[in-house]
Amino acid sequence: MGDKGLSDEAVATACKDGDPITKDSRALWEPPSAPSRDGGPGGARTLEPAGIQARPAAQTEARPSSSWGPDWAGTSWLLECDALLDFMMQQTMLRVKDPIKSLDFYTRILGMTLLQKFDFPSMRFSLYFLGYEDKKEIPAQLEERTAWTFSRRATIELTHNWGSESDENQSYHNGNSDPRGFGHIGIAVPDVHLACKLFEEQGVTFVKKPDHGKMKGLAFIQDPDGYWIEILSPNTMLSI
Incomplete structure (x- = not known):
């Protein structure tokens, strides 16, 4: 995290x-x-x-x-304090081991769009910004696209340190085992059960399925690095 x-x-x-x-x-x-x-x-x-x-x-x-x-x-x-009125939650950064696996998961499985990629050759890492945006609205010009990307709400920033994908000993702590810290991100969907059916068909790893445990109607899945993702429906949160 x-x-x-x-x-x-x-x-x-x-x-x-x-x-x-x-x-x-x-x-x-x-x-x-x-x-x-x-x-x-x-x-x-x-x-x-x-x-x-x-x-x-x-x-x-x-x-x-x-x-x-x-x-x-x-x-x-x-x-x-008027300066606060335009503040927003813009990004959450997750370190990832293999960007190919992570990008496939967040775009093909979760339906996000890759908004922009930044490479830092001298420091040997890359950043990938993803979110739920219409591809048609992404500006083509670099400076405009950069400003647009950083004006989007609730994006995910995936950080890849070059070479980690080939390091068998490299992994990231997801925060849900000792020492606990970061917990999860959350994705709102219209129908939790339908979304989870699609995830099952794609072989996604579940921490909790919608009808398991005491909190019914929401699920937790894991991305390729083991980070937890809550799958919820806004209209049913009072009845879980």
């Missing part, structure tokens, strides 16, 4: 001293009793198969919480 395209430092420096986001802002980012998928203050919540975390068995449906205050859903504190 690498980086994400928005940092705390960027947020902190975007506003003048004294704005709410630069004074005690951790109270906004880290609710003291927020439950986590790794247990923590909310208690351990395990789901079959081992490794996936879920709510306690007695709870039968998702319960959206309002206990964290209006700032989580509103913009009262954002309005005091």
Whole structure:
């Protein structure tokens, strides 16, 4: 797992001293009793198969919480810092061993489009940016295409260090075994069961199928490097 395209430092420096986001802002980012998928203050919540975390068995449906205050859903504190209004989640970086396998998975299996590739010969690595965009809208001119790529929302940046594909000892930690860290990315689909049927036909590795475990109607699959990908349907998340 690498980086994400928005940092705390960027947020902190975007506003003048004294704005709410630069004074005690951790109270906004880290609710003291927020439950986590790794247990923590909310208690351990395990789901079959081992490794996936879920709510306690007695709870039968998702319960959206309002206990964290209006700032989580509103913009009262954002309005005091106009520089934040155009911020967006732009990219998540994943290191990959073999770009041919990874590009095939993210384009052919998950249906993403390769937006742009960058090579860095002196440092021997390449970057591949992918997302759910119409190929017809990708600009042909290099500078325009670059600016366009970095203006897309929720892209995946695959980082390939040259030679890793031929190194038998090279692999990347997916964050879901000790020491735990990164968990997964999520892909929204219209029909989870249909999507998973297609994945099965393509030989995709499943961590959890839609009807397995206590959380029904969502799935977890793995990409070629073992990173977990949640497959969900926005319209059914309250009933999982």
